Amino acid sequence: MRFEEIREWTEDNAKVIADTLTLGRLACVFLVLVCALTASRHLLPWVILLTLVGWTTDILDGRMARMDRKGASTWVGDHDFAVDMGLIYSGLVYLVTTGYLPFWPFFAYGIYASLSALVWTRKSVMMAMAAPIAAAPIVVAFVHQPFWGWVFLGRIALALFLNWGRFKDVVKGFITDMENRLGEDERSFS
Secondary structure, three states, rough: OOOOHHHOOOOOOOOHHHHHHHHHHHHHHHHHHHHHHHOHHHOOOOHHHHHHHHHHHHHHHHHHHHOOOOOOOOHHHHHHHHHHHHHHHHHHHHHHHHHOOOHOOOOOOHHHHHHHHHHHHOHHHHHHHHHHHHHHHHHHHHHHHHHHHHHHHHHHHHHHHOOOOHHHHHHHHHOOOOHHHHHHHHHHHH
């Protein structure tokens, strides 16, 4: 198969590939939750590895979905963000059940984040609430498994280098959405 044939096949099947990658990330979520059920601190490297694989599939499935010529919408694709949140919060469950993070402060924060998501249903608000939770695995890795902390940091640096344009677009969209949200709040209090 030549490169052009591979590219053509990939473009013809882009949405199926994107959905498969999203389902792969969902499998990572379930595996992290299984690790949480064991409450074994020895599984931290595996949880970090599963998290890195999950975030890599997130980048790839986004690229594949944008490559889809038909602009098809699927149930899996429509729930991509929910799977992202699942990956973030499954890591938190593991870190709490293993005692890397204390239960009560993160339980309270989880309740706060959930209520915020119910009140302000914007994706940007949910992303802002999830940001500290998304950072927790890298901090814990640096403290307890420095090698994996550096692997995590290296993966982030590589992802930023390879996807800088997309990263800027996402950040710009986040800021715009938050500004719009703040503007709506100001108008509602006037």
